[in-house]
Amino acid sequence: MTTVALAPAFILVAPQMGENIGAAARVMANFGLTDLRLVAPRDGWPNPAAETMSAGALPGVVAATVFDTVEQAIADCGQVFATTARPREMEKPVLGASEAITRIRATPARTAILFGAERAGLPNEAVALCDAILSYPVNRAFASLNLAQAVALMAHGLAEAEASGPPPGFNDALDPPATREELIGMMEHFEAELDRAGFFFPEEKRAPIAQNLRNAFTRAGWTSQEVRTFRGAIKALALGRGKARVQREE
C-alpha cells in the first residue's frame, strides 16, 4: 500500500476577530495551504472583515469550511495537534514546530492543527482529542501569540520543509492511522458502555474522568483495524455484562 501525507487542515476553534481569520487565510495562501476550517466562529460566516484582511485569499484561494463542533472538524483526520502556550495538566507529548512538521510529513493521513480562540485558547475537551500539544518557544513573560502569527509559523515551517526536500518515506507495511471520527466513535462507544455500567459515579466526576480516558486513548496512535478490534471487545464485554445480569436475575 502506498500512501502520502496530505496537506494539513488548519482549524480555528471559536475564533473571535474576523481580522485574525483573514490574516490566517492570507498567510496560508502565502505558503500554498488551502484547507482552513472554522469551528463556531463568533461573528458567523462569511465575514467581511476576514475577507478584507485576507488580501484576496478569501474566498477564492483558501477554502474556509465551517463546523459546529471540533469533533466534526477533525473527523477525517488521522492525526491532530493542539497549539497551546499554556501548560496543560494533561499527559500529552509536547512538540515544537519542527518536530510537529516532521510528524505531519511522515504520517500517511491528514493532520489537523487546532488553534484556540484569541483570549481563551483551546478548551480542554478539544485538547483531549489531540495526539500531541504543539508549543512555540515563547518568552514566558510575554507569551500571548497572535492567532494569525501562530498559523504563520506552521505554514512557513511546512513550506520550508517541502522546499528542502521530499518527505521521509512512509513505512508502507504500517496501516494508516484511524480517522479521528473512528477514534471518537470508539471512545463514545466505550463511554456509553461505561455509563450503562454505572462507572461514572458521581455524575460530576464524569467529565474529568472521561477526559483522562480520552487523553490516554489518543496517545496510543490507533489504526483503523485496532479501533474495530477494540470496539468488538467493548461489545463483547457489554454483552457479557448483560448476560451476567440476566444470570443474576434468573
Added chain:
Amino acid sequence: MTTVALAPAFILVAPQMGENIGAAARVMANFGLTDLRLVAPRDGWPNPAAETMSAGALPGVVAATVFDTVEQAIADCGQVFATTARPREMEKPVLGASEAITRIRATPARTAILFGAERAGLPNEAVALCDAILSYPVNRAFASLNLAQAVALMAHGLAEAEASGPPPGFNDALDPPATREELIGMMEHFEAELDRAGFFFPEEKRAPIAQNLRNAFTRAGWTSQEVRTFRGAIKALALGRGKARVQREE
C-alpha cells in the same frame, strides 16, 4: 579573542501602518527579541496604533529606535540581510530562514534584518548594502507576506534554534566582520575618489554603477582590518593620480 553573536536587530524600512509595527513588536516580545529599529516610519513616532497592536510590547518590552536612513540604522551591525520576496537583479546569495538563522548564530557580531515597506518592499539601494537576501518559500501566485508575519517567522526561528541548543562555536582565530558603518565609509571613500577621477560618466549611470560596486563589495565579508587596508590603497591610488596629474601639468 572571544566573541558572541548578539541578538539581531529587526529593522523596518519606511513602514506605513502602525498596526504592522505594533504586531511586529508583539511577536518580537513573544520570542524574547527587543531591538526594533524604524527607518523613517510614515506616520512618525511614537504611534498610538502601533502601541495598541503591540499588546503591551511597546513601549516597555521592545525598544523601538528611529533612524533617518538605512545606513544609520545598520551602522553598528556586522552582517545585514534583506528580506524580499521579489527576485532582484543583484548578485547576492539568497538564504532561507534556516540558513539565515545559522549564519546569525555563527557570526560574532550583530546581524541586522531589513524588512521593506508594505507595498514597495525594500529599495534597491538598501538591498545593495546587505550581505544576502533572505527569502521565504512563498507561493509565487500569492507571494505578498504581511510585514509582521515576515518578522514573526524569523523571531520564531531564532527562538527555536536557541531552545534546541547552543550556537556553533565561533572560530576565535577569525577577526570579526567590519561594522556596516566601516564598510559604508569605505565604499563612500572609494566612490568619492572615483567621482574625482571622472569614473562615473555619464552622470545618469552613476547610481546603477555604484550599486553594482556596492553589491560586489558587500559580498566579500570584510573584516575591519581589511577595510583599513583597502582605504589605505584607495588613498595611495588617489595620491598617485594627483601626483601624476601634477607631473603632467609640469
